[in-house]
Amino acid sequence: MKESTKKKILIIEDEVSQRKALVDKFIREGFSVLEARDGEEGLRVALKEQPNIILLDIIMPKMDGMTVMKKLRQENEWGKKVPIILLTNLSSDDDKTMNRIKEDSPAYYLVKANLKIGDLVEKVKEQLARET
């Protein structure tokens, strides 16, 4: 597949092993993969490269995922619409977090520990299909 036709995915995740597995998996699935190891770097890369979809961890150093998402949504037209899949190992029942999450319209909120990597790929493809 030519680089230009590949969908671009940005993976913002501070856990090295998880980021490594995700990057490797999405390359094999035919994506053009960008990665960032903290929220600050993630925001910078996102705004510069404008990927088709973003996988975003919540608990990260320098800038947490919630702040990254908020800033993206406020930045420009692209930032308002780019599909974001939040990945976390927080339970999905922390009211404060959930209310913040809902405000910025992520495509999905997924608990990593309960998620197979193959299922995540399906969710990403599903979301991208919706966008086209």
Added chain:
Amino acid sequence: MVNIPTETEKMLYETKEFLLSVIGESPVGTLGINLEGKIIVVNHQLIEILGKNLDVDELIGQDVKKIIEDIPELVKVINTCLKRGRKSFDLHSVEIRKKKEKTFLSIRGRLITVGMLIVVENITAEAAAAAAEQALEKQKKIDKAKTEFVSLASHQLRTPPTSINWLLEMLLSGEVGQLNEKQKEYAQEAYKNSTRMVTLINTLLNVSRMELGIFPVDPEPTEMIAFTKDVLEEFELQIKRKELQVEEQYAPKLPLIMVDPKLLRIVVQNIISNAVKYTPEKGTITIKIFLKQEDEVIGNRKLKTNSIVIIITDTGYGIPRNQSDKIFTKLFRADNIKDKDTGGTGLGLYLAKSIMDHVQGDLWFESELNRGTTFYLAIPSKGMEKKEGTKELVVEAVG
């Protein structure tokens, strides 16, 4: 000798009488002492508040210590005022023993030109309320800290198995190279145990929230047969693998019932999971759901109220009679199944029973070793009551 005019005398007398009446009728304890610490005026309210058996009139001219010697902090502060010129004081929540009961006082004093005026109030009721509120606030802070610790701990604990699982999935899928049979077997075993760790963390999180009593109950109208079938479907693969027979017997029509589907799912999942796990291959699991009346005897127990009863029977290993009373206790696993399933947490039934107790339902069983077990779940027809809470329990995906 100074000649005081009669009218002034009269006015002074009237003023004195007026002031004595004010002091006498005051709702608070009042005490006036001179600069030598002798009692000039005292009302019976003070004597009553202090719980003393003394005559007010006999106290005039006595040393103030006669009535306050058992309140050392008051003695001390009065000395400081009289001897060192401290202008006023305010003692709050002074504790005294009155007829063996604790009493709390508020005591205020002011130095005046001829001595001191001291006012005493009984604030036991307010002190008790304040102490109770303080204790409640403290408990809330402790609970909040515990809750946050549990959430944070479970987040941290889930992180390594997430990495392990994803990397093993990539390995097992063959995407990073083909494994030989032995390597595949080991990788599968590692994956199984890592997944088991996540289940354990989720279960511990639930148990912790259960014990903190912080999970809500959000009932919604539920059709119990469809609900139970939905839960059963999660076990389809495992049932097929073990070639288990599943027989279903349901009432022709059941009314909708108000239940919290998330909570009930945890309970029904646990019971069916045990039935599947602890029934040998080619065994049978029977699921029945009926509406039963108050006082009907179901499985050696009389129903306390009209209830929808779910009955799950297996032809499995059963529960040893001498261990039956421990089956709902935390971390308990019966001797006869420990070898057969090393993956159990010993928390599933504890959690299930705790949930049913919390929602005014009931969970009990009958069992015979090597013949099988029947679990009974009774949900009152009037449904579950809504309860507030801050943290929901985690529902596991099966498989």
